[in-house]
Amino acid sequence: MPIVVQKYGGSSLADAASIKRVARRITEAKKAGNDVCVAVSAMGDSTDELLDLANQVTPQPPPRELDMLLTAGERISMALVAMAIADLGYTVRSFTGSQAGVITDSSHGRARIIDVTPGRVTDALEKGHIVIVAGFQGVSQDTKEITTLGRGGTDTTAVALAAALNAEVCEIYTDVDGVFTADPRIVPAAKKIHRISNEEMLELAASGSKVLHLRSVEYARRFNIPIHVRSSFSAKEGTIVTDKPAEGDTVEAPIIAGVAHDRSEAKITVVGVPDHPGKAAEIFQTCADAEINIDMIVQNVSATETGLTDISFTCPKTDGQTGVQALRKVQASVGFASIQYDDQIGKLSLVGAGMRSHPGVSATFFRALANTGVNIEMISTSEIRISVVTRADVLDDAVRAVHTAFGLDSTEGEAVVYGGSGR
Amino acid sequence: MPIVVQKYGGSSLADAASIKRVARRITEAKKAGNDVCVAVSAMGDSTDELLDLANQVTPQPPPRELDMLLTAGERISMALVAMAIADLGYTVRSFTGSQAGVITDSSHGRARIIDVTPGRVTDALEKGHIVIVAGFQGVSQDTKEITTLGRGGTDTTAVALAAALNAEVCEIYTDVDGVFTADPRIVPAAKKIHRISNEEMLELAASGSKVLHLRSVEYARRFNIPIHVRSSFSAKEGTIVTDKPAEGDTVEAPIIAGVAHDRSEAKITVVGVPDHPGKAAEIFQTCADAEINIDMIVQNVSATETGLTDISFTCPKTDGQTGVQALRKVQASVGFASIQYDDQIGKLSLVGAGMRSHPGVSATFFRALANTGVNIEMISTSEIRISVVTRADVLDDAVRAVHTAFGLDSTEGEAVVYGGSGR
Numbered sequence: 001m002p003i004v005v006q007k008y009g010g011s012s013l014a015d016a017a018s019i020k021r022v023a024r025r026i027t028e029a030k031k032a033g034n035d036v037c038v039a040v041s042a043m044g045d046s047t048d049e050l051l052d053l054a055n056q057v058t059p060q061p062p063p064r065e066l067d068m069l070l071t072a073g074e075r076i077s078m079a080l081v082a083m084a085i086a087d088l089g090y091t092v093r094s095f096t097g098s099q100a101g102v103i104t105d106s107s108h109g110r111a112r113i114i115d116v117t118p119g120r121v122t123d124a125l126e127k128g129h130i131v132i133v134a135g136f137q138g139v140s141q142d143t144k145e146i147t148t149l150g151r152g153g154t155d156t157t158a159v160a161l162a163a164a165l166n167a168e169v170c171e172i173y174t175d176v177d178g179v180f181t182a183d184p185r186i187v188p189a190a191k192k193i194h195r196i197s198n199e200e201m202l203e204l205a206a207s208g209s210k211v212l213h214l215r216s217v218e219y220a221r222r223f224n225i226p227i228h229v230r231s232s233f234s235a236k237e238g239t240i241v242t243d244k245p246a247e248g249d250t251v252e253a254p255i256i257a258g259v260a261h262d263r264s265e266a267k268i269t270v271v272g273v274p275d276h277p278g279k280a281a282e283i284f285q286t287c288a289d290a291e292i293n294i295d296m297i298v299q300n301v302s303a304t305e306t307g308l309t310d311i312s313f314t315c316p317k318t319d320g321q322t323g324v325q326a327l328r329k330v331q332a333s334v335g336f337a338s339i340q341y342d343d344q345i346g347k348l349s350l351v352g353a354g355m356r357s358h359p360g361v362s363a364t365f366f367r368a369l370a371n372t373g374v375n376i377e378m379i380s381t382s383e384i385r386i387s388v389v390t391r392a393d394v395l396d397d398a399v400r401a402v403h404t405a406f407g408l409d410s411t412e413g414e415a416v417v418y419g420g421s422g423r
Numbered sequence: 424m425p426i427v428v429q430k431y432g433g434s435s436l437a438d439a440a441s442i443k444r445v446a447r448r449i450t451e452a453k454k455a456g457n458d459v460c461v462a463v464s465a466m467g468d469s470t471d472e473l474l475d476l477a478n479q480v481t482p483q484p485p486p487r488e489l490d491m492l493l494t495a496g497e498r499i500s501m502a503l504v505a506m507a508i509a510d511l512g513y514t515v516r517s518f519t520g521s522q523a524g525v526i527t528d529s530s531h532g533r534a535r536i537i538d539v540t541p542g543r544v545t546d547a548l549e550k551g552h553i554v555i556v557a558g559f560q561g562v563s564q565d566t567k568e569i570t571t572l573g574r575g576g577t578d579t580t581a582v583a584l585a586a587a588l589n590a591e592v593c594e595i596y597t598d599v600d601g602v603f604t605a606d607p608r609i610v611p612a613a614k615k616i617h618r619i620s621n622e623e624m625l626e627l628a629a630s631g632s633k634v635l636h637l638r639s640v641e642y643a644r645r646f647n648i649p650i651h652v653r654s655s656f657s658a659k660e661g662t663i664v665t666d667k668p669a670e671g672d673t674v675e676a677p678i679i680a681g682v683a684h685d686r687s688e689a690k691i692t693v694v695g696v697p698d699h700p701g702k703a704a705e706i707f708q709t710c711a712d713a714e715i716n717i718d719m720i721v722q723n724v725s726a727t728e729t730g731l732t733d734i735s736f737t738c739p740k741t742d743g744q745t746g747v748q749a750l751r752k753v754q755a756s757v758g759f760a761s762i763q764y765d766d767q768i769g770k771l772s773l774v775g776a777g778m779r780s781h782p783g784v785s786a787t788f789f790r791a792l793a794n795t796g797v798n799i800e801m802i803s804t805s806e807i808r809i810s811v812v813t814r815a816d817v818l819d820d821a822v823r824a825v826h827t828a829f830g831l832d833s834t835e836g837e838a839v840v841y842g843g844s845g846r
Contacts, residue, residue, distance in 0.1 A: 016479035050499065056439035057503050058510035065509065068517050069502035072495040076473065079492035080480050086488065087481035094491050099567075144522075 003125065003167040004034040007041075007135065007158035011175040012232035013077050014044035022232060023084035025173070026130060030090060035125045037165060039135040039158040040081055042073025063108030067137075067148045071097070074134035074154070082132045093124040097137035097146075101164075102157060104138035104147045111138055111147035113156065113219075116164035125165075133161060152213030159216045163223035170220065171228045172212060178229050178238030179204065179211050181258040181408040186396050189409035193239050193257060200257040200353050201227075201241045203385045207349035208262030217241065255354025255361065256406045261399050262347040263392060265295060266320040267378070269312040270327065272337025280311060282334050283327065290326035292319045296347075296380040296387065308337070312378060314389060317343050345377065346395030349387040350402060362386055368405035374398045426548065426590040427457040430464075430558065430581035434598040435655035436500050437467035445655060446507035448596070449553060453513060458548045460588060462558040462581040463504055465496025486531030490560075490571045494520070497557035497577070505555045516547040520560035520569075524587075525580060527570045529563035534570035536561060536579065536642075539587035548588075556584060575636030582639045586646035593643065594651045595635060601652050601661030602627065602634050604681040604831040609819045612832035616662050616680060623680040623776050624650075624664045626808045630772035631685025640664065678777025678784065679829045684822050685770040686815060688718060689743040690801070692735040693750065695760025703734060705757050706750065713749035715742045719770075719803040719810065731760070735801060737812060740766050768800065769818030772810040773825055785809055791828035797821045 006029065008022050030036045041047075050069050054061045061069070075096060082094040101117035124131045135154025138147050149156055155172060162170035179201070182190040196204075198221035205214040211229055220227050220241065230238025273279050280299065287294055295314045315323055324341050331339075355361045365386055369376060374397065378389035390398055403409060429452065431445050452459045464470075473492050477484045484492075498519060505517040524540035547554045558577025561570050572579055578595060585593035602624070605613040619627075621644035628637040634652055643650050643664065653661025696702050703722065710717055720736045738746055747764050754762075778784045788809055792799060797820065801812035813821055826832060 016476060019480055053439060053499070053503060054506055057442055057507045060510070061506040062509045062515070065502045065505040065515070065517055068505070069499060072498040072502075075495040075498065076476075076492060079488045079495075080476060082488040082491070083477055083484040084480045086485045087483075092485075092488070094488055 001033065001035045003037065003165050004029050004169060004171060005037050005039065005158050005162040005165065005167045006171045006173060007039045007154055008081075008173045008232055009154065009175070010041040010044050010047070010077075012173055013040060013042075013081070016080070019043075019077070019080050020084045020087075022173075023081060023088055025232065026081070026085060027088050027090050030130055034168075037121060037125060037131040037133065037161055037167070038081070039133050039154050039161060040074060040077045041135050041154040042070075043077045043080075046073045046076070064145060067108045067146050070148055071134065071137045071146055074136055078132045078134045085130055085132070090130055091128065092130045092132060094132040094134070095120055095124075096134045097157065098139035100133040100161070102133075102138035102160065103141050104149070106140035106143050106145060106147065108145070108147055110150040111140065113138060113149070113160050114141055116160050118161065118164045121161070121165065133157065149215075152216075155213035155216035156219055159219045159223070159225055159227065162225045163219065167225065169226050169228050171230060172216075173230060173232035174211060175231065175233065176211060177231045177234065177236055179209065179241075179258070181256075182399055182403045183209075183261065186261070186399050187259070187403045187409075190403065191408065191410045194237070195240045195242070196257050197243050197353055198241060199243075199384060200351050203349070203351040203382065204258055204260045207260035207351060207385065207387060208264070208347065209258070209260045212241070254352070255358045256350060256352035256408060258351055258408070259399055259403050259406075260349045260351060261395055262349070263395065264316055265314040265345060265347055266317045266341065266343035267312055267314050267345050267389060268320065268323055268327070269310055269340040269342070270336050271310050271340060272308045273311055274335050275307050275309045279334060282330065283311060283336075286326050286330050286334075287313075287315070287323055290322050292323045292326070296378055296389065298378045298380070314345070314347065314378070344392045345389050346392040346398075347387055347389050348395060348398050348402065349385055350406070351385045353384050355384050355386075364405055365402060368401045369398055372397050372401040374401070424456065424458045426460065426588045427452050427592060427594060428460050428462065428581050428585035428588065428590045429594045429596060430462045430577055431504075431596045431655055432577065432598070433464040433467050433470070433500075435596055436463060436465075436504070439503070442466075442500070442503050443507045443510075445596075446504060446511055448655065449504070449508060450511050450513050453553055457591075460544060460548060460554040460556065460584055460590070461504070462556050462577050462584060463497060463500045464558050464577040465493075466500045466503075469496045469499070487568060490531045490569050493571055494557065494560045494569055497559055501555045501557045508553055508555070513553055514551065515553045515555060517555040517557070518543055518547075519557045520580065521562035523556040523584070525556075525561035525583065526564050527561035527572070529566050529568060529570065531568070531570055533573040534561055534563065536572070536583050537564055539583050541584065541587045544584070544588065556580065572638075575639075578636035578639035579642055582642045582646070582648055582650065585648045586642065590648065592649050592651050594653060595639075596653060596655035597634060598654065598656065599634060600654045600657065600659055602632065602664075602681070604679075605822055605826045606632075606684065609684070609822050610682070610826045610832075613826065614831065614833045617660070618663045618665070619680050620666050620776055621664060622666075622807060623774050626772070626774040626805065627681055627683045630683035630774060630808065630810060631687070631770065632681070632683045635664070677775070678781045679773060679775035679831060681774055681831070682822050682826050682829075683772045683774060684818055685772075686818065687739055688737040688768060688770055689740045689764065689766035690735055690737050690768050690812060691743065691746055691750070692733055692763040692765070693759050694733050694763060695731045696734055697758050698730050698732045702757060705753065706734060706759075709749050709753050709757075710736075710738070710746055713745050715746045715749070719801055719812065721801045721803070737768070737770065737801070767815045768812050769815040769821075770810055770812050771818060771821050771825065772808055773829070774808045776807050778807050778809075787828055788825060791824045792821055795820050795824040797824070
């Protein structure tokens with residue numbers, strides 16, 4: 001029997017009524033002739049409520065105990081989903097991450113999956129039971145401690161289970177209809193993407209698209225698991241993330257998959273850095289030691305008369321003050337002049353595998369921004385992505401302008417193939 | 424290093440502030456030179472809130488999934504208590520029932536402890552950590568399923584851990600100062616009992632005293648673990664439950680330990696039962712098949728002219744309607760006339776090991792009830808207990824009258840040795 005893995009997030013499990021709706025959805029997949037294994041997140045805001053309780057008790061909870069606390073959230077939702085399924089007359093078994101064989105390293109709060117040994121899940125599926133697994137959690141290989149995978153980890157749990165069970169598809173149910181060419185709250189004309197490659201989805205997820213968790217896409221690519229992102233509130237098809245070409249796919253795929261934006265980063269500029277070999281290394285080693293996640297890096301050309309240069313980089317706002325403090329401590333030894341911190345920035349990214357073979361994409365991109373009067377502060381590119389940093393307050397305008405310039409605005413519902421020239 | 428096991432109930436863990444208070448209390452025991460292992464219940468009313476969620480999803484949750492759900496409650500409280508202890512600068516490890524080696528049978532919702540294999544707890548204690556264990560829960564021996572021990576099960580967890588760790592004492596922290604000679608809400612003159620035997624404590628717990636869970640007292644008696652019941656809100660000594668004589672105990676112990684009452688039972692009377700051998704057995708087999716917990720049983724003398732008798736018994740009100748329905752189904756085959764159901768009853772029990780050797784106790788007891796105008800509907804006795812069923816609305820008066828008659832009312836704080844005669 002084909003195996004389908006489904007994932008339901010907290011917003012699909014906000015209360016008893018939503019849980020019953022999700023249960024009906026799960027039993028439909030079973031009724032359609034599949035073995036069904038489901039990964040669930042904690043209900044609604046319950047993870048935040050648990051974090052709030054922890055913060056009331058101590059400003060610095062030990063990571064081991066924080067994981068113990070937070071894993072209660074999925075335990076509650078998985079048991080309730082299982083009850084709702086039983087109420088519909090199906091047999092069901094819920095398993096914690098540990099029971100389902102989700103083996104991780106021992107980095108509490110951001111553990112990585114090392115292996116999945118789903119013996120109990122397989123047994124239960126073979127007996128005809130629907131299986132519910134607590135997302136976001138696992139057990140460490142060496143110490144047998146309960147771990148969590150970090151925010152959004154349930155996507156990764158679902159994909160990892162799909163890989164271990166050799167599932168046909170991993171369906172990620174969420175509160176939107178799929179992956180869009182841009183955030184529909186900013187670009188009302190944004191269209192649902194019907195099919196997208198893993199590579200493009202990775203770039204979108206890394207550039208601020210919140211629909212899928214980055215690590216789950218990496219995992220799906222490695223194990224070649226098709227992901228179907230769709231709404232738990234409708235029966236509509238969503239977005240298929242896969243590298244397999246669609247059947248009967250004769251038209252060339254669109255060049256541009258979509259426009260992502262990100263408001264969660266800050267920019268740190270280290271001013272007046274001596275332009276000697278090794279200075280950049282000292283700066284970024286300092287950031288690495290402070291566990292700052294660096295995103296974009298730009299170094300200006302050195303002014304020859306002074307022998308000094310400026311180095312700018314972006315990092316999550318939540319890491320910003322840590323980064324500034326760590327750098328201040330090495331100011332004398334590195335010998336730079338000052339630090340500027342700026343958290344009023346926005347990042348816009350254009351993603352599309354077609355960029356590789358279609359010149360002219362960057363020209364169209366920068367022209368669209370220029371016509372809207374958007375000033376560009378940093379630029380970074382990959383093979384299939386161009387990202388720019390702008391002022392935060394012009395970000396929405398910039399996203400809309402780029403979306404329109406690449407013909408992504410909805411007309412009859414399918415993305416237009418872009419035919420620009422002269423990159 | 425001596426090992427102390429402590430237990431904190433939900434009312435001592437109602438919010439972040441109470442959890443911090445409990446943490447301070449725990450670290451004091453550590454500071455005093457003990458290894459400390461603590462069993463905790465779920466916070467405040469959180470078990471009821473989880474039950475309510477389950478009932479919103481289905482009227483009949485599968486017991487396995489209900490246990491999965493409810494065990495989230497202690498997981499949350501144990502992690503928070505551990506965090507609060509870490510915040511005070513101590514190292515700490517929390518363990519689920521399963522991790523702590525609480526092995527049970529597989530009766531979900533009312534599992535019994537088969538064994539405790541506390542390897543991880545012992546390791547952590549030897550490393551100098553304070554250990555927090557989730558109460559009320561375990562893992563089944565055969566199926567490795569998560570189980571719960573039933574309401575009040577955290578008392579049993581604590582005593583079982585104390586036995587397995589060979590602890591000096593099991594301290595049960597609660598929201599009252601100890602075990603009293605009667606419920607102080609009904610008898611303001613009730614006194615705290617300083618020391619009580621296991622046997623007496625068992626009878627009190629079985630007769631409606633809610634301070635200690637019956638099964639935990641049975642467990643403590645079997646493994647000879649002294650229990651210290653005390654308030655988590657004060658530093659006062661509470662009640663020691665032990666069969667060891669107190670040091671320097673020259674005065675004879677009081678005859679009467681206390682007066683318990685119970686409003687949770689109902690009375691079922693089977694009217695007009697043919698007075699043939701085997702009829703009572705049929706009735707009680709019917710109740711056993713319906714899983715009704717029978718408490719007191721009274722059969723009246725048969726009226727010779729009719730050859731019929733009445734059989735009355737008490738059971739928990741929650742089992743009452745099930746019992747009535749089960750009996751109605753066998754009415755024809757057993758051949759009784761009718762069933763009377765009465766849930767307006769109260770039970771009063773007088774408990775004291777001294778009853779055995781002191782005649783006159785029952786005379787004093789019934790005289791006290793008669794003088795208060797209390798009508799007695801059923802009587803049952805054990806070696807060290809007399810229980811009567813009365814109307815519910817006279818129960819409080821009856822408790823006060825008996826308490827006074829046996830000289831239990833507080834004068835200077837110590838129970839008076841009763842010197843009656845002529846039982």
